[in-house]
Amino acid sequence: MTEEPYRARRAAGGAPPPASPRTEAPKKEGARRRGWKIAGIIMASLAVLVIIAVVVAFSYLRSLQTTFDDNRETIEGLDLEDDSAYRTPEGTVNMLLMGTDSRGDDEQDYRDATGEGAERSDTMMFVHIPADRSGVYVMSIMRDLWVEVPGEGMGRVNTALGLGGYELAVDLVEEMLYTHIDHVAVVDFEGFSDLTEALGGVYIDNPHSFSAGQRNPAFYPEGTIRLEGSSALRYVRERQSFPTGDYIRVENQQRVVRAILERFLSAETLSNPQRIYSVVDGMTPYLSVDEGLNAETVAGYALDMRDVRSDDIHMFTMPAGEHATTSAGAEVILPxxxxxxxxxxxxxxxxxxxxxxxxxxxxxxxxxxxxxxxxxxxxxxxxxxxxxxxxxxxxxxxxx
Structure with a gap:
């Protein structure tokens, strides 16, 4: 009778007896291989997700860059590389912002009163960004300021554009401030409408109630008000409703610009790619800039100023003196x-x-x-x- 090899029986509890090391070792090696395989799949999946995220982010940034560069209009023949560059410390950035003539109800009245029929810069702001990028200083320049226009004699600040184009306007500001302008941006006031709509409206503290416009006037009450679209456009244009017309209008423009910047720098906007795209897409068709102010340059400045917040943006008006009347009877402001x-x-x-x-x-x-x-x-x-x-x-x- 042939003996059967001994086979262990199950214990009473039904659990198998402990396996010998020789039988368990292959099982552990197999589990280890399966563990490495699972970990490898997870790491590969994460890598794929990272790659997808990078591709999406890059595509988004490329889309923004393309939108800005394709839609912006370059100011032809504007050469900012001149011998005034030595006037500013290395690393600083100075920019001249100009708003084109408004189309408000009072535009023709203003031209009739001043006798100016040529193109004028309706709004002019000087932007200074120090080398350490600690803040942004935005200074409004009164358009009726009576100054020496290079090569033209005495005149209002806003006549420079009509007399000698953007280059003369740049020269004028450089001589007034004894500084150098690095970039120029010209914004059509119509862009205010689309910009505020893309941001979902902006809020300002309006110090005095007033009505804007001769026909179908819009009313702006005192206190916190919301501006969007045409209401924002009419707010920044209005000057006839105020006894010190241009002073109040400049202050109103500063309020809206600050509100736009605060809204754009808010977490609500910066965390919303679609809103950022809408802002860029909505604003660039109304924007004309010097050749050097392209998407790459703007992105570089944005990276430099990533820690700037709304409290670091300082807005003020260029110092001005008394009102005066010229020999020709024009009402002007002395510096x-x-x-x-x-x-x-x-x-x-x-x-x-x-x-x-x-x-x-x-x-x-x-x-x-x-x-x-x-x-x-x-x-x-x-x-x-x-x-x-x-x-x-x-x-x-x-x-x-």
Missing amino acids: DDEMMSLLRTSLAQENMGGFMDYIELVEQHENGEFGVPDEAEEDDLDEEEDEDPDDAGDSSASGR
């Missing part, structure tokens, strides 16, 4: 020579923060809050500016 000198020095010394502090002191005094800024305070400001060139030179991390 404030003392404050203009301080402004030029502050720009050259990269001390616009000190200049803004001084403006605040002056405004507080004018409002009766406390005493006049004395000569000692002015001397302190001058001393700060004298020290700033070395600091500015050390902090310049990027060239223009």
Whole structure:
């Protein structure tokens, strides 16, 4: 009788007896191989997802770049490379923003009153970005400011465009501020309508109620109001409703520009790719820029200023003096020579923060809050500016 090999029986509980090392080892090796296989599949899937995300992001950025470069209009014949570049510290960026003639109800009345029939810059803003990218300074220039127009004699600021095109307008601002302009952007006011719509509307604090327009007037109550589309356009155009017409209009324009910037820099917008695309797509058809202001340049500036928030954007109006009447009977605004000198020095010394502090002191005094800024305070400001060139030179991390 042949003996059967011994076979272990199951224990009473039904569990198999422990396997010998010789029988278990192959099972562990197989499990390990299956584990590596699963991990490999997961890593490969993650890699595919990352690649897809990169492709989508790149495609989105390329789409934005293409939209900007294809839709923008380049200002022909504008050469910004001149001998004024030495006037600004390395790394700073100065930009001249101009708004084209409005088509509001008061446009022809203004031309009739001033005798100006040529193209004019209805709005002019000077934008200064320091080398350390610590903030953005946006200065409105009064269009009726009476200044020396290079090669043309005395005239209003906004006549430069009609007399010599964008190049003369640039030369005028460079000489007024003794600085250099790196870029120029011209915006058709009609673009305000599409831009505010793309942002889903903007909110401003309107200090005084008023009506805009001679025909079918729009009413803007005092307090927080929402502007979108045509309501935003009419708000920034209006000047006849105010006793100090252009001053109030400039302030209104500053409010809307600030509201647009705050809305664009908000987390709600920056986390919404479709809204960003809508803003770029809606605005660029109304935008004319110098040849150097392309999508790549804009993206570089945006990266440099990624930490800038709405509180870092400072808006103010170029210092101006008294109203006057020219020998020809034109109503103009005279410049404030003392404050203009301080402004030029502050720009050259990269001390616009000190200049803004001084403006605040002056405004507080004018409002009766406390005493006049004395000569000692002015001397302190001058001393700060004298020290700033070395600091500015050390902090310049990027060239223009």
